[in-house]
Amino acid sequence: xxxELVTDSIILFQMMCVVVIFAYLxxxxxxxxxxxxxxxxxxxxxxxxxxxxxxxIYGSASGVDILGAPLNIRDLGxxxxxxxxxxxxxxxxxxxxxGYRMTMGGFTAVACSLATVLAGLLAGLINLANKRxxxxxxxxxxxxxLFEGMHMGLVLLISRPLSQAVELVSDVAFPMIAVxxxxxxxxxxxxxxxxxxxxxxxxxxRYQAELQRKNAELQIAxxxxxxxxxxxxxxxxGYALAAESRPAREVGGDFYDVLGSPGxxxxxxxxxxxxxxxxxxLFMALSSTVMRASAAWHQRPRDAVSDANALICRExxxxxxxxxxxxxxxPAEMTLTYVNAGxxxxxxxxxxxxxxxxxxxxxxxxxxxxxxxxxxxxRLSPGDLLVLYTDGVTEAEDASQQQFGDERLxxxxxxxxxxxxxxxxxxxQEAVAAHTLSAPQYDDMTLLVLKVGS
Amino acid sequence: xxxxxxxxxxxxxxxxxxxxxxxxxxTTSPDAEAHINRLIDKGDRQLVVDLSGLEYIxxxxxxxxxxxxxRLKASGGAMKLTALAPEIQKVFDIAGxxxxxxxxxxxxxxxxxxxxx
Numbered sequence: 001x002x003x004e005l006v007t008d009s010i011i012l013f014q015m016m017c018v019v020v021i022f023a024y025l026x027x028x029x030x031x032x033x034x035x036x037x038x039x040x041x042x043x044x045x046x047x048x049x050x051x052x053x054x055x056x057i058y059g060s061a062s063g064v065d066i067l068g069a070p071l072n073i074r075d076l077g078x079x080x081x082x083x084x085x086x087x088x089x090x091x092x093x094x095x096x097x098x099g100y101r102m103t104m105g106g107f108t109a110v111a112c113s114l115a116t117v118l119a120g121l122l123a124g125l126i127n128l129a130n131k132r133x134x135x136x137x138x139x140x141x142x143x144x145x146l147f148e149g150m151h152m153g154l155v156l157l158i159s160r161p162l163s164q165a166v167e168l169v170s171d172v173a174f175p176m177i178a179v180x181x182x183x184x185x186x187x188x189x190x191x192x193x194x195x196x197x198x199x200x201x202x203x204x205x206r207y208q209a210e211l212q213r214k215n216a217e218l219q220i221a222x223x224x225x226x227x228x229x230x231x232x233x234x235x236x237x238g239y240a241l242a243a244e245s246r247p248a249r250e251v252g253g254d255f256y257d258v259l260g261s262p263g264x265x266x267x268x269x270x271x272x273x274x275x276x277x278x279x280x281x282l283f284m285a286l287s288s289t290v291m292r293a294s295a296a297w298h299q300r301p302r303d304a305v306s307d308a309n310a311l312i313c314r315e316x317x318x319x320x321x322x323x324x325x326x327x328x329x330x331p332a333e334m335t336l337t338y339v340n341a342g343x344x345x346x347x348x349x350x351x352x353x354x355x356x357x358x359x360x361x362x363x364x365x366x367x368x369x370x371x372x373x374x375x376x377x378x379r380l381s382p383g384d385l386l387v388l389y390t391d392g393v394t395e396a397e398d399a400s401q402q403q404f405g406d407e408r409l410x411x412x413x414x415x416x417x418x419x420x421x422x423x424x425x426x427x428x429q430e431a432v433a434a435h436t437l438s439a440p441q442y443d444d445m446t447l448l449v450l451k452v453g454s
Numbered sequence: 455x456x457x458x459x460x461x462x463x464x465x466x467x468x469x470x471x472x473x474x475x476x477x478x479x480x481t482t483s484p485d486a487e488a489h490i491n492r493l494i495d496k497g498d499r500q501l502v503v504d505l506s507g508l509e510y511i512x513x514x515x516x517x518x519x520x521x522x523x524x525r526l527k528a529s530g531g532a533m534k535l536t537a538l539a540p541e542i543q544k545v546f547d548i549a550g551x552x553x554x555x556x557x558x559x560x561x562x563x564x565x566x567x568x569x570x571x
Contacts, residue, residue, distance in 0.1 A: 253513075272513065273513075274513035274514060274516060274517035274520075275480055275513060275514040275517050276480045276514065277480075318517070318521050319516075319517040319518065319519070319520035319521025319522070319523075319524055320517060321513075321516070321517065321520060321549075323513070323548075323549055341550070342548060342549040342550040342551070343548070344548060345548070360547070360548050360549075360550055362550055363549065363550030363551065363553055363554060364549045364550055364551070367520055367549075367550070367551065367554055368553075368554055371550070391512075391513070395512070401457075443512070
């Protein structure tokens with residue numbers, strides 16, 4: 001035979017195991033979470049009463065003599081029911097437990113039964129005082145200690161003969177309080193865990209819904225932004241055009257434009273707004289509209305760009321600016337008149353194998369309202385290939401942060417002078433893709449290619 | 455090459471000097487922007503930014519410096535940049551920002567010079 005202390009400990013351990021499993025199962029049910037979230041329907045309260053009434057009966061039935069004193073967790077069920085579901089649930093479960101206790105008889109039957117109902121009621125009142133929410137672990141466990149103390153007080157007050165009641169209470173008071181407090185701790189712990197878990201999952205759901213909404217908005221923004229670019233490129237006798245803009249994110253700050261002009265002349269624009277993402281996209285919408293209007297108004301590129309700068313400067317908070325190259329092609333005269341406002345110099349590969357860069361002739365738009373812009377003119381020859389690009393092309397990086405580079409682009413463009421506009425565009429895109437490989441595209445990338453027919 | 459931007463501040467007399475080291479792009483610039491704004495909010499009107507440790511600057515980085523310059527100019531102040539590496543200088547040259555900022559070869563030169571160049 002094992003010593004009494006060991007067997008009693010095993011029995012106590014067994015009781016706690018039942019409490020843990022019961023607590024786990026009951027807290028996972030829908031009605032329990034509904035009650036925790038404030039849905040105190042009659043059906044939920046009835047289930048609560050029944051479930052914790054049964055736990056209370058188990059508490060009486062499993063009661064054992066521990067070191068010679070009768071010990072039980074009858075009050076635990078009604079207390080939890082009260083803390084979770086309020087006074088009705090607490091009293092209900094208490095009445096079931098009390099009814100069973102009465103049938104067991106004994107000189108403490110009335111006091112113990114009354115204590116069980118009262119424990120359920122008081123726990124329910126605490127729930128009410130706590131705005132119908134489960135109180136924290138500390139309050140629930142302190143409540144359990146207090147109610148078990150009250151239980152002992154009732155035995156002393158009601159049960160007779162008094163001498164027997166005093167002897168019983170002095171034997172069981174401490175273990176009864178301890179075991180019920182432990183049971184309450186288990187429930188509180190699991191219940192609060194559950195509440196945390198549900199709160200986290202609610203927040204995650206909300207965050208995901210928000211994310212979905214934002215993604216949908218960005219998708220629409222992207223479509224709107226794409227509509228700012230020319231839907232198709234004009235066909236020019238003796239010339240060919242090709243263009244493509246690829247934002248690094250859903251929306252970007254690059255744009256290009258092809259504008260009709262009086263006398264068969266054609267305006268070409270390529271531009272790159274500072275920064276990326278939504279701020280850049282908004283500024284791009286402003287800049288492209290302003291530039292289009294200004295180009296329609298003015299004959300000379302210099303005037304169009306100066307005016308656009310003045311307008312953009314008025315709107316450029318937080319240091320936003322846009323580098324822009326604007327040129328007017330006169331197809332008949334074969335001249336290109338341009339202004340480079342701080343943009344990466346376009347490359348012109350000439351039929352003779354040389355390459356010139358159309359250097360910057362002024363500051364980026366939006367940076368300085370008093371900026372002056374210089375206009376330059378070059379003559380085109382049959383076979384010339386003009387490549388306009390944004391820095392997303394030359395600064396495209398591979399996995400080890402090596403940039404594609406200006407020199408490599410220049411070399412490439414020089415070798416493409418015999419190709420069509422579309423072929424040249426595709427070849428540059430392929431070369432950049434071969435350089436970056438799997439590295440993610442970091443910046444918006446735009447190319448506009450003009451080929452002079454030979 | 456690094457993927458971060460270190461921002462350090464030193465006072466030389468009355469003038470705050472900001473040392474930017476590493477890579478100034480869309481991801482890393484917000485710290486520097488907050489730092490510059492904090493100095494201006496506190497009442498500093500002269501700011502020297504030492505770029506000797508800068509390896510790369512994107513348009514997002516230029517925007518941050520331009521934003522600071524505009525705020526300082528609006529309240530009668532000035533921003534001086536010093537010690538630009540050739541690649542950084544090239545980015546400033548292309549955007550035309552070399553005409554907008556006061557650019558010095560070294561920190562001593564920037565600190566010893568009057569704002570009205």
